[in-house]
Every structure is written in structure tokens, then in C-alpha cells.
Amino acid sequence: MSPGWRQRIGLSRYLHDRGHDVAEVARPNRRLRRSHGKTDTIDAYAAARRLLDESGVTAPKMRNGAIESVRALRVARNNAVKTATAALNALRGLITTSPETLRSQLRGLARAQLLATCTAFRPDPARLADPLQATKLALRSLAGRVNQAHEQADLLERHLHRLLEQVAPETLNIFALRPDTAAALVISIGDNPRRLISEAAFARLCGVAPIPASSGKTVRHRLHRGGDRQANQALHPAVIVRLRYDGRTRDYVARRTTEGKTKPEIHPLPHWVSIDGAVR
Structure with missing residues (x-):
């Protein structure tokens, strides 16, 4: 964890505790950054523009719950x-x-x-x-x-x-999630699960969202490799266990296989994970 990252957490807590609305803005596009340069002023204007048009803006993790x-x-x-x-x-x-x-x-x-x-x-x-x-x-x-x-x-x-x-009793009770893996998922979500507006947002956070990678007559998807690596690591053993012991997961794999999907295309998105009730 870099010192700058810790400072941002401290600043977010400080402002939030004093009644200010705090938003987290994604890092600027690297191509635009190279063409426009980088200074604190340029970054501040870029963050302000993203905040005004609400593109790439999320609620930050306060880490105080x-x-x-x-x-x-x-x-x-x-x-x-x-x-x-x-x-x-x-x-x-x-x-x-x-x-x-x-x-x-x-x-x-x-x-x-x-x-x-x-x-x-x-x-x-x-x-x-x-x-x-x-x-x-x-x-x-x-x-x-x-x-x-x-x-x-x-x-x-x-x-x-x-x-x-x-x-997080509902998350802990999901089949194939042990305390350590369930903890990794709820840590990624944070104390404010409302910052994730859909299951697709949760999948992207965990690095398991499918991204189109088609060419010509070939229609396929690949994994989005961003997001929280610890959450992605936690999902992997859970999926493996469910593939072996859960009938619904095996039926899903069989159905997708008959549709001509490859193994990497079948496994990436854990359809059984829901962010509803992840944190009470």
C-alpha cells in the first residue's frame, strides 16, 4: 500500500465525517495524459470534468466500518x-x-x-x-x-x-465459500455495497466480466483482467468446488458446452454470486 493511497483514505474519511459528499474518480486515460501532460492542476480539471459528467465516478471505500x-x-x-x-x-x-x-x-x-x-x-x-x-x-x-x-x-x-x-451472513452461507474467501469478497465490496449498482459491476470489480473479443465470423469473449486480484483469487477455488459438487453449476457447464463454448468462456462469470445482502 503506497503512502499516497493511505493519504487518500485519510482525506476521504476526514471529509466524509464532516458531512461532505466524497466521490472517487478513475485514473485519466493514459493516452490523453501523454498528449496533455501531467500536473496537479491538469489532474484536478480532469477529475472535475469526470465528476460533472458522472463518467468513471464511484463512491469510495471509507474503511471505517x-x-x-x-x-x-x-x-x-x-x-x-x-x-x-x-x-x-x-x-x-x-x-x-x-x-x-x-x-x-x-x-x-x-x-x-x-x-x-x-x-x-x-x-x-x-x-x-x-x-x-x-x-x-x-x-x-x-x-x-x-x-x-x-x-x-x-x-x-x-x-x-x-x-x-x-x-455478511448471506455471503458466508453461499455454498463453496469458506471464511477466508467470503472475507475477500466482502472486503472488495466494502462497507457501502450500494457503490456496486449491479452484478455486472461486481463481476468487473472481481476481474471476471466478459468482454467481447470477436473477429469476423468468430464470436467470443475474454475476461476483463482489471479489478481486485484478491477477490478474483477467492472466486477461483469456489468455482472449482461448485463445478465438482453443485448440480446447478454442472448443468450450466453442460448446457454451455453443448452451445459450443470453450472452457475459458464458460467459467469466467460466476452466475451464482450476488451482491444482494452481502453486507448488513
Whole structure:
């Protein structure tokens, strides 16, 4: 997050709290920017013109409500997951270069058993010049870090689930959405879902809106690749799960396949997602 972005959020909150109407204007067209140049004055006039003709103007995210709490918990939970993954990778890498006696003891163990075995090590602190004892101490430290990070991630996910039950119960109850993926979607929407005027606007926000890409007799669409990448990432596993376990989604895919559509043309727009009631 750039400092300028944080300053814009602070300014939006300041003006909104004092009763001013605040609007968010899209970035100027790059081609026009190159031809007209860039200064604060030129940008201000361009923003004013867009505001007057209401083109590319949306309501900004204030980040001062319950969804900001969801974002904070998700950031902490994802960081704990990354910490556990990094520690586990370091542990496995250390095993490959450990002494043979230790490597043969740990080779082939499942993750849970591996962590339990490493946690149970009791190295001799007075003999750390011995690579075997030092490696055991390192493995025990890494295993403890993995377990601690997993515990923190599980705790934060439970808190996140309870918070989503309060602020976005309908989104949380959508089939194939886990707390983390549901949180990513409501964070993208923000505390003011009215800023999204339609499901098409939501699809564009998530980078799954179909855009015509036809040529001659070939009629096809491609994905709009803008929008929120985290929301787009959250939709992908949900769609995969529904393709496997949801009858309506499989029927939809079968129908579109018989129409001659390709796989990328069938999957891009999750027709089952609705922004209605996403935030209460």
C-alpha cells in the first residue's frame, strides 16, 4: 500500500465525517495524459470534468466500518498461514542436509508425525558444536513455529467466521465459500455495497466480466483482467468446488458446452454470486 493511497483514505474519511459528499474518480486515460501532460492542476480539471459528467465516478471505500475489522483479521490470519508455510519449507529443507542418522529417522513421515517428532527432540545445549545436536535444536524450533502459526491461524479464522456471521451472513452461507474467501469478497465490496449498482459491476470489480473479443465470423469473449486480484483469487477455488459438487453449476457447464463454448468462456462469470445482502 503506497503512502499516497493511505493519504487518500485519510482525506476521504476526514471529509466524509464532516458531512461532505466524497466521490472517487478513475485514473485519466493514459493516452490523453501523454498528449496533455501531467500536473496537479491538469489532474484536478480532469477529475472535475469526470465528476460533472458522472463518467468513471464511484463512491469510495471509507474503511471505517465492520468490513475494515474483517480486513484486519484476514491480514493477520493470512500472515500466520504464510509463516507456517515458510517455517515448514525451511524444516523440510533442513532435513535434506541433516546428518544421515537424523535424515533416516524423519524420511517419509507425514506432516503431523514429522512435526510431533521434531517437537519431541531434546538436544544437548552443551554439545551444539555437534551438527546432529544443532540440527535437532533447529528442527524443534521450526516445528514449534509451525505449530504456533497454525494455532494462531485457526484462532483468527474462528474469529473471522463469527464476525462474518454478523456482518455478511448471506455471503458466508453461499455454498463453496469458506471464511477466508467470503472475507475477500466482502472486503472488495466494502462497507457501502450500494457503490456496486449491479452484478455486472461486481463481476468487473472481481476481474471476471466478459468482454467481447470477436473477429469476423468468430464470436467470443475474454475476461476483463482489471479489478481486485484478491477477490478474483477467492472466486477461483469456489468455482472449482461448485463445478465438482453443485448440480446447478454442472448443468450450466453442460448446457454451455453443448452451445459450443470453450472452457475459458464458460467459467469466467460466476452466475451464482450476488451482491444482494452481502453486507448488513
